[in-house]
Amino acid sequence: MLTHRHRALLRVLRGSLFLLSLLTFGWMTVELPRAATQGASQSNTVTTTTSQSSQSSTTDSNLVNQAASKQTNTVDKTNLEKALNSAKALTGHLSDYATISQTLLKTAISNGEILDKSTKFSQTDIDQQTKVINTTIDKMVKRNYDANRYDSVPVGYNNQNQLDTEGAPIQAHGGGVIQTTDPSNGQPIYYWVGEDKSHNNAFFNGINLYSSKDLKNWTYVNTILKPDANNSALFDVIMERPKILYNAKNKQFVVWAHWERQGNYSSSQVAVATSSQAGGEYHFLGHWRPGAGTDSKYRNWGVKLLNSDSKTDTQTTAFYDDGTKLNDYQNVTKDTDNWGTPSRDFTLFQDGSDAYIISTESGTTMRIYKLNADYTDVDKTAMKSYELFTNARREAPAVVKAGDYYVIATSQQSGWSPNQGRYSYTKDITDPNGWKVTTTQNSAGEDINTPFGLLGDNSTYHSQPTNILKVNQNGQTNYIYMGDSWLPSTIGESGYIWLPLKISGLEGNSPQVSMDYTPDWSIDTLSGKLDVPNYPLLSKNKPATSKGGKRC
Numbered sequence: 001m002l003t004h005r006h007r008a009l010l011r012v013l014r015g016s017l018f019l020l021s022l023l024t025f026g027w028m029t030v031e032l033p034r035a036a037t038q039g040a041s042q043s044n045t046v047t048t049t050t051s052q053s054s055q056s057s058t059t060d061s062n063l064v065n066q067a068a069s070k071q072t073n074t075v076d077k078t079n080l081e082k083a084l085n086s087a088k089a090l091t092g093h094l095s096d097y098a099t100i101s102q103t104l105l106k107t108a109i110s111n112g113e114i115l116d117k118s119t120k121f122s123q124t125d126i127d128q129q130t131k132v133i134n135t136t137i138d139k140m141v142k143r144n145y146d147a148n149r150y151d152s153v154p155v156g157y158n159n160q161n162q163l164d165t166e167g168a169p170i171q172a173h174g175g176g177v178i179q180t181t182d183p184s185n186g187q188p189i190y191y192w193v194g195e196d197k198s199h200n201n202a203f204f205n206g207i208n209l210y211s212s213k214d215l216k217n218w219t220y221v222n223t224i225l226k227p228d229a230n231n232s233a234l235f236d237v238i239m240e241r242p243k244i245l246y247n248a249k250n251k252q253f254v255v256w257a258h259w260e261r262q263g264n265y266s267s268s269q270v271a272v273a274t275s276s277q278a279g280g281e282y283h284f285l286g287h288w289r290p291g292a293g294t295d296s297k298y299r300n301w302g303v304k305l306l307n308s309d310s311k312t313d314t315q316t317t318a319f320y321d322d323g324t325k326l327n328d329y330q331n332v333t334k335d336t337d338n339w340g341t342p343s344r345d346f347t348l349f350q351d352g353s354d355a356y357i358i359s360t361e362s363g364t365t366m367r368i369y370k371l372n373a374d375y376t377d378v379d380k381t382a383m384k385s386y387e388l389f390t391n392a393r394r395e396a397p398a399v400v401k402a403g404d405y406y407v408i409a410t411s412q413q414s415g416w417s418p419n420q421g422r423y424s425y426t427k428d429i430t431d432p433n434g435w436k437v438t439t440t441q442n443s444a445g446e447d448i449n450t451p452f453g454l455l456g457d458n459s460t461y462h463s464q465p466t467n468i469l470k471v472n473q474n475g476q477t478n479y480i481y482m483g484d485s486w487l488p489s490t491i492g493e494s495g496y497i498w499l500p501l502k503i504s505g506l507e508g509n510s511p512q513v514s515m516d517y518t519p520d521w522s523i524d525t526l527s528g529k530l531d532v533p534n535y536p537l538l539s540k541n542k543p544a545t546s547k548g549g550k551r552c
């Protein structure tokens with residue numbers, strides 16, 4: 001029987017034959033790759049062709065890709081090299097800068113150098129990396145250490161007012177927070193993972209990890225997953241909404257993220273990485289759709305634009321990370337038993353030693369799977385996955401256990417724009433019919449199962465849910481709603497709306513979930529005491545007046 005690897009080898013051989021025939025018919029001019037002919041600084045305009053016979057690893061998918069994007073690929077690296085020079089000029093005094101600035105700059109330089117030396121990247125890749133380097137330079141922050149900058153939880157639309165202990169804006173968007181115990185003193189320690197968007201763009205620029213003891217002041221620890229131009233699973237991709245779990249059984253931290261190739265959301269996969277230390281080096285396990293078989297055929301593929309340099313061509317094709325084409329892409333959506341089900345916005349939820357992934361399966365519906373004992377994949381035998389909120393177009397899930405209830409917060413699907421949050425609950429997370437919903441019908445007569453209750457105001461206080469943290473301390477239990485306040489045109493400045501979440505009525509049959517906008521609240525993580533100031537809404541109960549049409 002042919003394995004996936006054999007098939008890949010055959011494809012490579014077929015590709016080489018195709019290449020040979022192209023050369024024989026003289027369709028393209030042959031020029032040696034730039035590195036072989038020129039020094040980095042000699043000429044910035046490099047002509048590469050698809051027929052580099054010296055590159056034995058060339059596959060047919062590369063050919064398809066390159067042939068589609070014109071037969072000759074002319075790339076200009078002038079600006080990339082300028083940006084690299086400016087970035088390298090800073091490396092002499094890096095220690096003046098906040099640690100996150102140092103890490104981002106080093107990563108931007110390292111990827112820039114890979115692109116500069118290689119002939120395989122498109123002009124779009126080169127321009128994009130040039131922008132990453134320039135934006136990283138612009139956003140470098142001088143180190144200004146203050147371990148106790150905040151005495152309440154900083155809440156706001158803009159992360160320029162939510163700084164880490166070194167004074168740099170916190171870059172942990174779409175994130176997740178867990179509580180663990182500091183082994184040195186038995187006190188709680190919190191870890192927050194989230195997306196780095198300091199480059200002001202949606203594509204993957206890193207997943208950062210911060211730590212805190214008081215939930216007010218956060219220290220940047222590390223960028224635990226970085227873009228890597230040498231690894232196609234970590235470059236030109238989108239990685240969103242990372243979540244972290246701690247697996248006590250094998251003492252591993254496990255991070256999941258929503259994974260896509262840049263340019264479209266059709267791959268709809270998760271990426272998983274593990275580490276023995278929260279802020280340590282993470283081992284990347286790959287990316288796939290939840291429920292995918294373990295055969296390599298079903299993993300590490302993605303849907304990308306056939307011609308990423310074209311402004312008009314939106315045709316997509318699926319490729320494995322090694323560049324081979326995924327020929328039976330049509331089967332992916334039909335054969336979900338083997339390929340798994342699509343997964344976009346998601347959350348992880350830990351319930352004792354069990355854990356679950358709840359994700360937006362498609363434009364319309366969500367799905368829950370149970371995770372395996374290591375939390376590194378779903379376990380289809382432990383629980384049959386099921387759909388929830390059918391046809392309700394929900395996303396941005398966050399789940400917490402309150403009393404006997406599992407409570408979920410979600411948003412409507414509206415891109416970066418906030419909308420009315422809603423909540424639902426169930427006493428049995430394994431029961432597809434347990435969640436409290438309001439059912440209506442769409443025009444096709446199908447059920448729309450909308451989560452039952454409204455959460456916050458009609459924009460969820462200008463936020464989209466990403467996590468609910470349960471703080472259990474000294475016999476007191478508090479819940480913290482964590483949302484992203486996206487600023488689409490300066491996405492890297494998006495802020496964090498964290499608010500106390502009130503969950504009441506847990507003894508009865510209809511718990512209520514609510515939150516008010518109270519910016520100056522705090523929690524004592526040692527005593528467990530929540531301090532929410534009485535913050536009267538000043539406009540409340542005042543009559544609305546206007547002065548003769550003048551703006552006042």
Ligand code: GAL
Nearest residue numbers: 174240345395396414415416
């Ligand atoms: C939102 C989603 C975000 C991001 C954004 C892109 O709906 O919650 O995580 O994917 O769309 O437009």
